[in-house]
Amino acid sequence: MNVKITVTYDGTDFCGWQIQPNGRSVQQILEEAVEKVTGEKVKITGSGRTDSGVHAMGQTASFRLEKNFPVERLYLALNAFLPPDVKVVASETAPDNFNACRSAKKKTYIYRFYKSKAELPLLERYAYRINPDVNTDKMREVAEVYKGEHDFKCFKASGSSALTTVRTIYDINIKENGIETTLSVTGNGFLYNMVRILAGTLLKAAEGKFGVDDALSSLSTGKRELCGTTLPAKGLCLYSVEYD
């Protein structure tokens, strides 16, 4: 049987989603928990890899079990074997051709900022501190430029092995709540580090150093150096993955 699970984790103490020879990965810890619960060694496919330090609220993954199992209660059994920083929030039977990576249609990532002159320990773990003087309203007009289908070569990290850099961004939302600013981006897929570079580029806009013309140039020239820096992993969270 084919199983789909929805996973949430605090990425702080993980080397990322994917199994690494010398790291603590979410994938490995999940595979070990599935083996403890079902007795089967499985290979779990995530909707995509998340980097070291990146969090997830609704990462999805799939794997195959040889024997039958009451799947709707599997997540509770898995949680009994999982450490506090990774939990499964739902488990369900999936169609035979379902693959958490290949079947994914839309992903939403969130990047969190907070404005403060001093580090705030209660926000530092899941958000990136920015200068209170920046104007986060300026993020919106630049964000408009990046909506739609574009060649996002300008957001391609060095070393990325993507075959094509064309992606579609369906929506970019910027919400303010007191000192917190939340950037939410939905697309059909993202290049390696793309959301963290987009967040850095919108921060550059908020700092008054990057305007609509710069955004248009970045798309037409594909020049990474026009854009902002790659912001730290801790502010990023894979929020949800949608399927048909």
Add this chain to the structure above:
Amino acid sequence: MNVKITVTYDGTDFCGWQIQPNGRSVQQILEEAVEKVTGEKVKITGSGRTDSGVHAMGQTASFRLEKNFPVERLYLALNAFLPPDVKVVASETAPDNFNACRSAKKKTYIYRFYKSKAELPLLERYAYRINPDVNTDKMREVAEVYKGEHDFKCFKASGSSALTTVRTIYDINIKENGIETTLSVTGNGFLYNMVRILAGTLLKAAEGKFGVDDALSSLSTGKRELCGTTLPAKGLCLYSVEYD
């Protein structure tokens, strides 16, 4: 000179505010930082003690310096010596008769809940998980009963040495945001564990096991056993302290 500071901390790895012989306390770490920056050994007085595991967004404290110091920049210097889980967000000169504890007029505490069948690692650190089936709307009518000046003997933890149990609660607010419920309580002072017992009592109301009549009885009889349990420290945050 008399100095007032505003302090924020993640209480997870602290034994609480107050210096303990064998614990890592916020007070001690602050006193050490003040000595490193100013060269003076001081005794720092907090607006009140917070327990082990309780967080603070706006704890206040005061202390005296013998020599002059540019106080408005003191917080930046202190932060350079403070660990990531405690930071000072403001420092200012205070009138000579100011005492962070005795001069305090109002305190606001926040208690955070989230509704989920599974533990959510991204929320667990600062909030208490409750059953998604409870009706948090029911918290509001019971909360109304506790507003105002009352003898809060029913919220007195065993072992509390308070001379009087009369306190005034100026406001209780319950806000919902998706799966998160935030209880905010403002009063002229609180008994030991009082907010955590109030939070447990409102949770009992949300579970349909405690109504307005029970709340009235708890106040008139002073019986602790009528109320809810003392909820865990991690959901509690000292949000702000007000002065004249």
